[in-house]
Amino acid sequence: MEKNTHSTRRAAVVTGAASGIGAAIADRLAGQGRNLVLTGRDAGRLQATAARLRGTHGVTVLSFPLDLSQAGAPSRLVQWLAQEAVEVDVLVNNAGASLRAPVADGNASQVRALVDLNASAVAELTALLLPEMVARRDGAVVNIASTGAYAPAAYLAAYAASKAFVLSFTQAVWAETRGTGVRVVAVSPGPTRTPMNPGPRRGKRSPESVADTVVSALRRSSPAVVDGRMNALQTFVFGRLLPAWTTARISERALRPSAAGGDRRRSAART
Ligand SMILES: NC(=O)c1ccc[n+]([C@@H]2O[C@H](COP(=O)([O-])OP(=O)(O)OC[C@H]3O[C@@H](n4cnc5c(N)ncnc54)[C@H](OP(=O)(O)O)[C@@H]3O)[C@@H](O)[C@H]2O)c1
Numbered sequence: 562m563e564k565n566t567h568s569t570r571r572a573a574v575v576t577g578a579a580s581g582i583g584a585a586i587a588d589r590l591a592g593q594g595r596n597l598v599l600t601g602r603d604a605g606r607l608q609a610t611a612a613r614l615r616g617t618h619g620v621t622v623l624s625f626p627l628d629l630s631q632a633g634a635p636s637r638l639v640q641w642l643a644q645e646a647v648e649v650d651v652l653v654n655n656a657g658a659s660l661r662a663p664v665a666d667g668n669a670s671q672v673r674a675l676v677d678l679n680a681s682a683v684a685e686l687t688a689l690l691l692p693e694m695v696a697r698r699d700g701a702v703v704n705i706a707s708t709g710a711y712a713p714a715a716y717l718a719a720y721a722a723s724k725a726f727v728l729s730f731t732q733a734v735w736a737e738t739r740g741t742g743v744r745v746v747a748v749s750p751g752p753t754r755t756p757m758n759p760g761p762r763r764g765k766r767s768p769e770s771v772a773d774t775v776v777s778a779l780r781r782s783s784p785a786v787v788d789g790r791m792n793a794l795q796t797f798v799f800g801r802l803l804p805a806w807t808t809a810r811i812s813e814r815a816l817r818p819s820a821a822g823g824d825r826r827r828s829a830a831r832t
Contacts, residue, residue, distance in 0.1 A: 571648045572596040572621070574638075576629060576686070577656030579606035581755030582705065585768035586653055589776050591618035598647060599624045600638060601656065623647070629656050630678040635685040648697075652690050653775070654683040654727075655705040659720045659757055661816075672719045679723035684730055691734070691743065698742035701779055704731045708751040708792050711800030715813035724749075728785060735784035746778045747785045751792030766792075 573590045577583040578599035587597055591614045599607050599614075599622060607624035614622045625641055627634050642649060657679045660671050687702055694700030709717060710724035731747035738745050752758055752765040766789050774788040787793040799808045 570596075570646065571650045572598050572623070573651035573653065574598045574600070574642070574647075574649050574690075575653040575655060576600045576682075578624075579603060579610045581757060582750060582753060582768045582771045583653070583655040584610055585772035586655060586703075586775050587614060588617075589769075589772040590651065590653075591620045591622070593776075594618070594620060595651065596621040597623070598642065598649075600627060600629070602626060602628050629682040629686075630658075630674040632677075635682055635689055638686070639689045649690050649693070650699065651701045651703065651779075652686060653703045653705070654686055655703075656682070657705065657723075657757070659717065661717055661720075663716055663818075664718050675719050676723050679720070680726040680730075683727050687730075687734060691738070691745075694743045695738060695741045700742075701744040702731075702734070702746075703775055703778065704745075704747045705775075706731070706747045706749040706785075708749050708787060708796050710747075710749055711796040712803075712808035713805055713812065714816065715809060716816045716818065717812075732784040744779060744782075746781075746783070748775050748778050748788060749785065749792070749796065750774075750788045751795065753788075 573595045575583050575587045575590065575597060578587045579601045587599060587610065591597055597614060597620060599611055601607050604624070604626040607626055611622040611624045614620065623645065625638060627638060629635065658675050660668065660675050662668055683704055687704070691702060704727050706727040707724040709721040710728035712721070714721035728747050728749065731745060735745040748771070750766070750771045753768055753771055754762055754765045755768055758765065771788045774786060778786040787796050
């Protein structure tokens, strides 16, 4: 845990804030003058990000390293926030991991960790922090889903299913909290240039564009926002026009590991 000497009251909590989309969102929120609490597993990277944001924006930035795929981690974070007298005005559930592999490869523990991080921790943190926001009639929850949330994806089965959970959960909570003064929204990026999605830049958007979409989504009232027009079109076609079994089969052909390479089994895994 790392803290600076300023006393903090209200702050935005960003999970997975030391890289990629989370770092870009943290930068945008700090640019609005918000104090921040950053989380992730790598304490050094969190401290470096916190120092950079303090230097650039002059806001108070605390960091709390933890592995959100571990049981009890969301409660530990919320207890620590209470100890630090932090009132959370924005919660950004951004931390996530991907696993690209046929389910028949096994990887059961990685599948479990992915679901715990991408789905369970998002729901648990929302449930832990929402009551206070509703009681105050003020606050926002942004859950980062994915265009993969809108249709099944072969070889990304657990990832896409975990994001479908995030999207459905967030839309339902949006409906429950209408009129409470609390903004709840799922933001779905498509392919974005981050450490989770390395390789050719072509067709990918920047983490900063996703962060801009998050900022504008906070001002709107819809339950779900897709980053980028082409991504929105894609979610409409694959998520609304075509039946799920068709998109599952299309994705199986598009994402099938090449028979030639060692890619045949597990091509990329990150939990
Ligand atoms: N990049 C894309 O193409 C894309 C597309 C759609 C949706 N998304 C979503 O966008 C979000 C951010 O991903 P990104 O692309 O920006 O990738 P990223 O740079 O790898 O960011 C993921 C962040 O999550 C943190 N994290 C990973 N596992 C964790 C764990 N077990 N406990 C706590 N924190 C953990 C990582 O920090 P540590 O390693 O320090 O823990 C990292 O800062 C994810 O939810 C992802 O699913 C990304």
